[in-house]
Amino acid sequence: MTSSVPPAPPLRAVVAEDEPLIRELFLEQLAELGGVEVVATCKDGLEAVRATQQHAPEVLFLDISMPKLDGFEVLELLEPGVSVVFVTAYDQHAVRAFEAAAVDYLLKPVSSERLAKAVARVRLDRARKDVAPRPSSDELRHGARPEGVWLDRLAVKDGSEIGVIPVRELRFARSEDDYVRLGANGREWLKHQTLGALEASLDPASFVRIHRTCMVNVAFVTRIEAETRDRFVVFLSDGTTLPASRPGERRLREVLGL
Amino acid sequence: MPLARLLRWLQLPLDFWMVGIGSWFLSATTLVTLASQPLSLAVWLAVPGALLLSAVCGSSRYLVRGRALAPERRWVTLGVLGATSLVAGGVLSAVTSGVWLAAAQGPDSPRAPLVLFGSGAFFYLAAALYYAARQAENAASAAEQQSLSSSLRTREAELTALSAKVNPHFLFNSLTSIAALTTRDPEGARRMSLDLAALLRDRLGEHSEFVTLEHELETVRLYLGIERVRFAERLRVREAIQAEVLDLPVPKLILQPLVENAIKHGIAGSDDGGEVLVSAELMGTSLQLRVESPLERVGRERPAPSGQGQRLVRGRLEALYAGRASCEFAASDDRYVARLILPTELAAP
Numbered sequence: 369m370t371s372s373v374p375p376a377p378p379l380r381a382v383v384a385e386d387e388p389l390i391r392e393l394f395l396e397q398l399a400e401l402g403g404v405e406v407v408a409t410c411k412d413g414l415e416a417v418r419a420t421q422q423h424a425p426e427v428l429f430l431d432i433s434m435p436k437l438d439g440f441e442v443l444e445l446l447e448p449g450v451s452v453v454f455v456t457a458y459d460q461h462a463v464r465a466f467e468a469a470a471v472d473y474l475l476k477p478v479s480s481e482r483l484a485k486a487v488a489r490v491r492l493d494r495a496r497k498d499v500a501p502r503p504s505s506d507e508l509r510h511g512a513r514p515e516g517v518w519l520d521r522l523a524v525k526d527g528s529e530i531g532v533i534p535v536r537e538l539r540f541a542r543s544e545d546d547y548v549r550l551g552a553n554g555r556e557w558l559k560h561q562t563l564g565a566l567e568a569s570l571d572p573a574s575f576v577r578i579h580r581t582c583m584v585n586v587a588f589v590t591r592i593e594a595e596t597r598d599r600f601v602v603f604l605s606d607g608t609t610l611p612a613s614r615p616g617e618r619r620l621r622e623v624l625g626l
Numbered sequence: 627m628p629l630a631r632l633l634r635w636l637q638l639p640l641d642f643w644m645v646g647i648g649s650w651f652l653s654a655t656t657l658v659t660l661a662s663q664p665l666s667l668a669v670w671l672a673v674p675g676a677l678l679l680s681a682v683c684g685s686s687r688y689l690v691r692g693r694a695l696a697p698e699r700r701w702v703t704l705g706v707l708g709a710t711s712l713v714a715g716g717v718l719s720a721v722t723s724g725v726w727l728a729a730a731q732g733p734d735s736p737r738a739p740l741v742l743f744g745s746g747a748f749f750y751l752a753a754a755l756y757y758a759a760r761q762a763e764n765a766a767s768a769a770e771q772q773s774l775s776s777s778l779r780t781r782e783a784e785l786t787a788l789s790a791k792v793n794p795h796f797l798f799n800s801l802t803s804i805a806a807l808t809t810r811d812p813e814g815a816r817r818m819s820l821d822l823a824a825l826l827r828d829r830l831g832e833h834s835e836f837v838t839l840e841h842e843l844e845t846v847r848l849y850l851g852i853e854r855v856r857f858a859e860r861l862r863v864r865e866a867i868q869a870e871v872l873d874l875p876v877p878k879l880i881l882q883p884l885v886e887n888a889i890k891h892g893i894a895g896s897d898d899g900g901e902v903l904v905s906a907e908l909m910g911t912s913l914q915l916r917v918e919s920p921l922e923r924v925g926r927e928r929p930a931p932s933g934q935g936q937r938l939v940r941g942r943l944e945a946l947y948a949g950r951a952s953c954e955f956a957a958s959d960d961r962y963v964a965r966l967i968l969p970t971e972l973a974a975p
Contacts, residue, residue, distance in 0.1 A: 387856050435894070476802040
């Protein structure tokens with residue numbers, strides 16, 4: 369007689385971990401546990417984003433500190449739909465943030481029992497019809513970053529192309545519906561993020577919100593012109609012009625020391 | 627100042643001469659103006675008084691010694707000084723008048739002993755106060771020196787403790803690697819746990835300030851050995867150590883923040899990793915230590931290491947060598963170099 373309950377289909381997983389030994393141990397533990405099919409393993413953040421795009425796994429086991437893109441940057445670039453389990457050795461700032469943003473988080477070394485629990489949680493998460501929207505990666509980053517430390521680069525994606533913009537090269541950011549348009553190095557990127565969240569993670573000494581829809585890197589500002597009493601135009605060194613409101617113009621002058 | 631050098635050569639304190647010459651000059655002036663003595667005579671008559679006055683005033687130094695003008699004892703001290711200055715004035719007046727009388731010279735004005743008494747007491751009090759103030763100043767500067775050096779020692783101890791702190795990320799990742807090795811390479815797992823134990827024992831133990839460079843390099847090798855298991859072919863280590871520098875003293879764990887930075891920024895953040903070079907050589911009379919690592923700075927605003935390691939090393943060198951050692955951190959296109967220059971002797975000659 370065979371059991372009348374068909375076995376659950378294996379959970380399709382991508383494992384991203386840069387240290388080879390730790391990666392192998394993790395794969396071994398997943399194999400022992402059973403019920404998880406690892407469709408790809410990645411040794412850096414870039415591979416993790418690509419593999420997740422390519423294989424559309426149900427779960428991504430994601431290490432935080434990895435070359436190229438770290439775990440947070442990977443999370444920012446993921447399409448919704450994959451359940452994320454963070455795996456980290458130690459991250460005092462981030463632990464609280466994981467709780468909000470990921471299905472689960474595991475601390476290395478991971479015991480087999482703990483791993484089994486995480487996999488069970490992922491199954492539960494997948495079974496829920498109304499998948500709760502993942503908290504934005506901005507909230508996560510905000511929680512993970514110590515007070516007074518600003519982002520120094522932004523991970524961006526354009527179709528299948530993934531890029532990293534050093535923040536000092538970012539000229540401006542404008543909001544467009546649910547996205548921000550980022551201008552850097554003579555090209556523009558769209559990123560799924562709110563302008564307010566971006567503003568909160570950038571150094572206010574360099575980036576000024578000059579308009580409800582617009583933020584500028586003061587290093588690139590060449591001049592400011594009044595259009596009417598309440599509307600201003602800000603010129604950047606590459607010829608870009610940006611709108612500024614009256615309070616925005618005042619804030620900009622203040623940061624520029626004018 | 628040649629005069630000061632001459633007086634020092636005469637083996638007498640400068641104060642003595644100043645008081646002596648000053649009181650001689652004043653006594654002579656007093657004699658000329660108050661007692662209408664001719665100047666030529668006054669100059670000679672003033673000699674015994676001046677000698678006595680400088681001796682008496684000089685002696686106030688011994689009275690003041692050990693009697694600092696501490697607030698709670700200030701009035702007692704001032705009282706004692708006031709009384710002794712009256713005595714000093716009396717002695718001066720009596721002796722000088724006696725000498726003048728015996729020599730049948732000098733002013734016969736009845737005011738002369740009184741003037742002698744007043745100026746003697748005044749000079750004595752002024753000298754005593756001067757000595758007291760100087761002593762208080764010396765004591766204060768000694769106390770300051772003391773507290774400065776003790777705060778430097780505290781700072782040094784704090785910084786050493788920070789250098790010795792085991793990075794939890796490193797610790798947990800190493801334990802995870804050991805767990806991974808147990809099935810596929812039991813021998814490797816044993817070696818790595820022994821190495822980790824040795825490293826922890828070294829870090830958790832007592833911290834002497836200085837060790838030989840050889841000892842310091844052993845510590846670095848232990849650490850890099852463990853990291854090599856973690857990062858496999860991503861981490862290559864090269865050493866260039868001159869044999870004759872191995873016995874030189876270096877601050878314990880001075881290289882630790884530097885190799886940790888090299889791993890964190892040069893290896894852990896990079897896909898292909900690279901080579902970490904540790905070198906030590908004699909440069910004139912100084913020891914030069916260098917840690918070189920690859921520099922991964924794709925998209926990074928600050929190309930290089932967290933300032934924390936740098937501050938740690940800089941602070942310790944300052945606390946231990948007070949300006950006789952230096953450190954330098956430089957980033958080229960793809961390499962990061964940390965360089966320490968230490969004196970080969972612990973104390974200044």
